[in-house]
Amino acid sequence: MAEKGGFFKKWIKGFEKITTGVKEQFSLIWSSEKPKEEDWEGLEEMLIQADMGPQLAMDLVEGFRSFKQSSRGEGDWKEWLYTKLESVLAGNEPRLFPSFLPGEMCVILLVGINGVGKTTVAGKLAYMLAQNGEKVSLVAADTFRAAAMDQLEIWAQRAKCHLVKGSPGADPGAVVFDGIDAAHKRGSTVAIVDTAGRSHVNKNLLAELEKVGKIIMRLVPAENVENILVIDAMAGQNAFIQAESMGKAVPITGVILTKWDSQAKGGIVFRIRQELGFPLKYIGIGEKIEDVMLFDNEQFVQAVVYGEEFS
Numbered sequence: 001m002a003e004k005g006g007f008f009k010k011w012i013k014g015f016e017k018i019t020t021g022v023k024e025q026f027s028l029i030w031s032s033e034k035p036k037e038e039d040w041e042g043l044e045e046m047l048i049q050a051d052m053g054p055q056l057a058m059d060l061v062e063g064f065r066s067f068k069q070s071s072r073g074e075g076d077w078k079e080w081l082y083t084k085l086e087s088v089l090a091g092n093e094p095r096l097f098p099s100f101l102p103g104e105m106c107v108i109l110l111v112g113i114n115g116v117g118k119t120t121v122a123g124k125l126a127y128m129l130a131q132n133g134e135k136v137s138l139v140a141a142d143t144f145r146a147a148a149m150d151q152l153e154i155w156a157q158r159a160k161c162h163l164v165k166g167s168p169g170a171d172p173g174a175v176v177f178d179g180i181d182a183a184h185k186r187g188s189t190v191a192i193v194d195t196a197g198r199s200h201v202n203k204n205l206l207a208e209l210e211k212v213g214k215i216i217m218r219l220v221p222a223e224n225v226e227n228i229l230v231i232d233a234m235a236g237q238n239a240f241i242q243a244e245s246m247g248k249a250v251p252i253t254g255v256i257l258t259k260w261d262s263q264a265k266g267g268i269v270f271r272i273r274q275e276l277g278f279p280l281k282y283i284g285i286g287e288k289i290e291d292v293m294l295f296d297n298e299q300f301v302q303a304v305v306y307g308e309e310f311s
C-alpha cells in the first residue's frame, strides 16, 4: 500500500450514502429546536445500518440527547461525536506483542471460521514482519485440506520465508509442536500458525483448537503469544457469536478484520471494542501481500466523523 494514511479516506468515500445520511441526521437534530421523536429513531436506525449495533447506537443517541440539552445549541456536534467515538476505542493497542520478552520467539496463532482470510493474513503478516527484519516461519496447521497447505506454501514463497507443514490429516497439535520446534532450531524470531477454518458451533474442532492453544503456551511465554481472531469485516452480528465461542477455546489477544476493501461499514470496530474489549490489531484491505495495515484509532475516527474535511 503506497498511501496507507489515505486508506480510510478512500474507504469512507465508498460509504458516502450511509455516512452522509448519518451526518445529515445528526446535523438536522442539532439545528432543530425540538427534534421529533422520529428524528431520533431515524438516527438510531442509521447508526445500526452502519454496523454500530443496537447497544452502541442507543448509547450514541442518548448521549447526543443529553449533549444537545446541556449545550443548548452551543458547541459542535462533530467534536462531540469525535470525542465519543474516540473514547470507545480508547486504549486500543494495535501493535503485536506489546510487552514481549526479548530473546524469546514470538508466536501468532490465527483462528476463525471458514473463509474469513486466515491464510491470506498469515502470508501478509509473514511478509510484513520479514520486511521489518524478523526471521519468520509459517506453520501450516490446517491439515484438514491438502490444498490449504499448498496455499500457505505459495504465501511462504511470496514472503520468502520458511514453511513447516504437516502431512494431510495429521493432528494439528503435533504439527504446531513440531513447527515451533523447527522454527526455534532455525533461529526464527516469529512463527505464524495458520489453522483450519472451523465452525464456531463444532465442539470437536473447538476442542482441537484449545489443544493447539495449550501446546503453544507450553512452548512460548504468554507475553510472546498472540491468539488472533480473524473476522470478516462484513460479519456484523455473527462476529460476536464467533468471538464468544472461539474465545472459549483460546484466550483471544487481538482481532484482525479482513476484507475492508469490500463492503465493510466500519461500525463493527466500535462494537468489538465496546462489547468484547479485544484489541484491534490490523485490517486486511485487499488480496495482495502488502494489503494489510495497522489499525490507527485516530485516523479512523477522523475519517468517520470528518470524512472529506479530514486532511
Ligand SMILES: Nc1nc2c(ncn2[C@@H]2O[C@H](COP(=O)(O)OP(=O)(O)OP(=O)(O)O)[C@@H](O)[C@H]2O)c(=O)[nH]1
Pocket: 112, 113, 114, 115, 116, 117, 118, 119, 120, 121, 142, 148, 195, 196, 197, 198, 258, 259, 260, 261, 262, 283, 284, 285, 286, 287, 291
Ligand atoms: N478483497 C479481499 N479479499 C480477501 C482479503 N483477505 C482474504 N481475502 C480473500 O478471501 C478468500 C479466503 O481467504 P483465505 O485466506 O483462504 O481464508 P481462510 O480463512 O484461510 O479460509 P479457510 O482456510 O478455508 O477457512 C480468498 O479469496 C482471499 O483472496 C481482503 O482483505 N480483501
Ligand SMILES: [Mg+2]
Pocket: 118, 119, 120, 142, 148, 194, 195, 196, 197
Ligand atoms: Mg486457510
